[in-house]
Amino acid sequence: MKALFLSGFLLTILLAAEKPQTPNTLTAKEKSEGWQLLFDGKTTKGWRGAYKETFPQKGWEVENGMLTIQKSDGSESQSFGDIVTDGEYSDFDLMFDFKLTEGANSGVKYFVVENYPKPKGSAFGLEFQVLDDDKHPDAKLGRNGNRTVGSLYDLIPASGKKANPIGEWNTGRVLSKGKHVEHWLNGKKVVEYERGSDAFREDVAMSKYKAPDYNTNGRFGEAPKGHILLQDHGDRVYYRNIKIKAL
Template sequence: MGSVRSALKLTGLLLAVASLPVAGIWSAQAQSATSARWRVLVPSTALTGWTKMGGKASYTVENGELVGRSILKTPNSWLVSDAQYGDFILEYEAKTDPRLNSGVMIRGQSRSDYKNGVVFGYQAEIDPSRRGWSGGIYDEQRRQWLYTLGRNKAAHDAFRSGDWNSYRVEAIGNRIRTWVNGVPAADIVDDADARGFIAFQVHAVPDDPAMAGLEARFRNIRIITTNPAAHALPATALPQQDWVSNQLTEAERRAGWKLLWDGKTSAGWRGAKLDRFPTKGWTTTNGLLSVSQSGGAEATFGGDIITTRDYSNFELSVDFRLAPGANSGIKYFVDPNLLKGDGSAIGLEYQLLDDERHPDAKMGRDGNRTLASLYDLIAARNLSDPDASGKRFNPPGEWNRAVLIVRGKHVEHWLNGFKMVEYERGSPAFRALVAQSKYKKWKYFGEWEKGPILLQDHGNKVDFRSIKIREL
């Protein structure tokens, strides 16, 4: 499409918007949205209808651009719309200093009864760091990342650091989708907030004089609030992250996902050393599959539970919530007949652990018994962010998401959208690790062709939900 020139009247100021990039970027797919009745959302020079919240960064409107500038010794700053928005399509261009993280909050929230009125909620990220997760969805001051770009190289590569980038956000019903420069970036389904404000962020910066005055610029900000669903872009092949408990969306079904736990009963599961589901130690109530607190011993009360069928190539997603000090695990390629006596069934294990409180975190070698590790073999490391080494873990009492991917011999552990472990089953390196581990006495440990999925009873309270699998 050629350039679009339009005169838009806003609070008495005539804005000439030349060569509006969104028209060209969305191309023929967005003909209906481009021709729709957009409403300009650029604030007036007086910032009428907007309120500064959080930190003390400055906001001005210059030549039709909203400009935020960083200030030292202040938390994240926001320019918040007085208006509330439910369903909408939002488009804007953003340009930030390569040293400055930023973002646009959608359906944002601030309540006096939540963290002293802090701004929180969904944010479409502007991430100029080497990590490059611009367009991902971050749940500010709440659950952290809901959609990273750890598995979306196309969107990662689409962002141009230090230059103008075009964003599109569709918030329709309980679904939020984002695009960066025309490339699909994120797709979530979530039921936390159906309505809220729009806010433009200037992120907090280190206390360094060189970091003062860094700019985050926004322009060509426009919104559709009347029947936005009629102007939504077609479905994409982007994997969807569903945060509504114990359900499958249509997109998930099309992608081959199935519920491994139905959210209500024990169907599809049995005790690892039983021909039925345990009569004690496990409950299936209020949408939670829970192992009870029983003193911290391994598989001595209800015992481990396993799926009633085996899996070989798969992607598994499990939401889990640890009690303080809890220990548990998700095992795969399990042989339930290998250990007849006391103890947990034998298999590869995605470790679930409160690293801060449980002594197991300091055992093993080099942290290979910590959260998200391949238990007793490979320590979890942040493999997704080149500038960070720590884990993005929501503390005990809050939910986290574990993802396991197995394609033949290749295995990956993911935690909250960050890759933590990657290895090849049966490789010389793998076998060398097994030879140094507690599993060295089991021949061909971890190399079996298939096996059930196991949830471990380690005597600590752990809740599970939204247990899903798709075979690859």
């Protein structure tokens, strides 16, 4: 009887250890390491519309522990608008889960600075591309696949990536320390670069970001700090488990 009790007790411990972490929560270990949730799964606290003081009144919503935007007309930041964090970040480790609908386009931007005048499209910043590579035409634009999911949008293509099928969750990560930046997709590093390096500036010079508007307030992508942004590109996309750690 004692042996049965012990084996049952051990099984309970093992099952508890294997239990998936509840979305939009932090473990005790993560808290001790300095991680902070950017989305609590229930409210839009900590977010506001880009170039606005409040959160958008329509379009973006919290649904079953997910932060999602309604589908509109596929345009960039015209229907409901992008949303940004209240805080700004420089050295950080950012993680987020995203789920695409068929043909969807979005993006997670960082080092976003709200300079005026406000641009017609999305606020300026470096972008971790969130895209259905098979069904959205943007995947075939740009150069060498640098507009596909996980890429540094229009600058550096993601390499060796493995994206999960449409309708399943993917985990993105952006790691920024000093000038060094990495993109990770589903646990694998897919992009690595140095902000402000000669190679980075050469990529900018071959991209849409060479336009004067992107460089009026300093070289594109080289701001010392900035907001995190979730992009409205007119398609239904879901986000959850958005968390950050200052480095």
